[in-house]
Amino acid sequence: MDTALVIGGTRFIGRHLVSELLEHDYDVTLLNRGTRENPFADDDRVDHIEGDRTNDSALEAAATIDPDAVFDCVAYYPKDVQAATRIFADCEAYVYISSGAAYGREEIPKRENETPLESCSPEEATDDSDATYGKRKAEGDRAIEAAANRGVNAMSVRPCIVYGPDDYTERLDFWIDRVNQHDRVVVPGDGTNVWHRAFVDDVASALRIVAEHGEAGEAYNVGDQRLVTLDEMVDLIADALDTTVDIVHAGPRELAAGEIDPTDYPLYREYPHVLSTAKLTALGWESTPLESAMEQSVEDHLESDRDGREQGPDREAEERVLGILETL
Known part of the structure; x- marks a missing residue:
């Protein structure tokens, strides 16, 4: 063709x-x-x-x-x-x-x-x-x-x-911005969520x-041939930014202190969503290594005016959650 x-x-x-x-x-x-x-x-x-x-x-x-x-x-x-x-x-x-x-x-x-x-x-x-x-x-x-x-x-x-680059939904931008701007990143649940x-x-x-x-x-x-949890995704972002962050897990009870529901977070899904890619792979397709995919995504984010902050909870609400967790 x-x-x-x-x-x-x-x-x-x-x-x-x-x-x-x-x-x-x-x-x-x-x-x-x-x-x-x-x-x-x-x-x-x-x-x-x-x-x-x-x-x-x-x-x-x-x-x-x-x-x-x-x-x-x-x-x-x-x-x-x-x-x-x-x-x-x-x-x-x-x-x-x-x-x-x-x-x-x-x-x-x-x-x-x-x-x-x-x-x-x-x-x-x-x-x-x-x-x-x-x-x-x-x-x-x-x-x-x-x-x-x-x-x-x-x-x-x-x-x-x-x-990836040019993603107007800003779902990943929310997480890149959090990792880039803060030392502590709130992750809903126990971090093992998979979408x-x-x-x-x-x-x-x-x-x-x-x-x-x-x-x-x-x-x-x-879909990516290697799946990652929400925690692992945050770590990939941190590596691409050449930084480190503390991941703070918060369940529904803790999040309620900031009037946050776990599903308010982009790329969080209560039940795992996993697609088999074997049929496509059989045609000769393969996915980009995750490290390279995230590096490209982060580079594009930094060059854009996207911050994704409207896609998830505001930081002030998260600070209330962090305050509650510090007292536990």
Whole structure:
């Protein structure tokens, strides 16, 4: 494959995907509304079509360039996937970004074709709340399977929580800022919490590899091949910053002193969320070493104006918790 259409492509995962494709000698066209700065505006290997992907006519206009591969970074509703797999039915590969949130049962690990997906009612399929995000992604996965049954080479990639440079969610920035600014870092629970994460460059390479080697109708999980606990993540951040911190564990009772709930912390999840990556690994994919991934993430944080402080408890509330713990 030589040409690719990336629907989205300028913000986070899409931005890194375009860089991945360019590194592998693809000519790339972006389809988006043009409302954000285009980091590839000066690259003559990247063309741009302005249009709203929720408008079928915009997709049909993009289809006239006859891309070999289509990567759909901004399909948030099942109808988006249904329209795209119809309009790009003749391309060599269509890859939809789904989510680990599409899984409908808590088990360790969650496996493609084994762990059930979320259900999705017609009302939920058009809802725009966070509560239906996983359901809508799951219904998009079912649209991929239906398209494959019609002969379309459509596949999906299911990332867990994505982190890395350009991450506008600022979830990891919260923790980097805490480690960078304070000697003592409050970690909810006992520090062994596990929420599987995926480095953004690894998601980008997964998308390309699935387009090139995946099977129609299949879904592929992507996440770091080595998982770390919340404590270990904080230690990785400290190492990348060349500093040390004291990790202070606080349970629900202690956190209540600052009117904090454990789930107020980004990247904390009460039940472990772990995805099997064996299926993707079998295609030749591998993840970036965690130390390198965190070093890149920290470097980008330091060069940005992001601090993530709105993503979790404020420090003043944590100081009240620390005060209580000192008296115990």
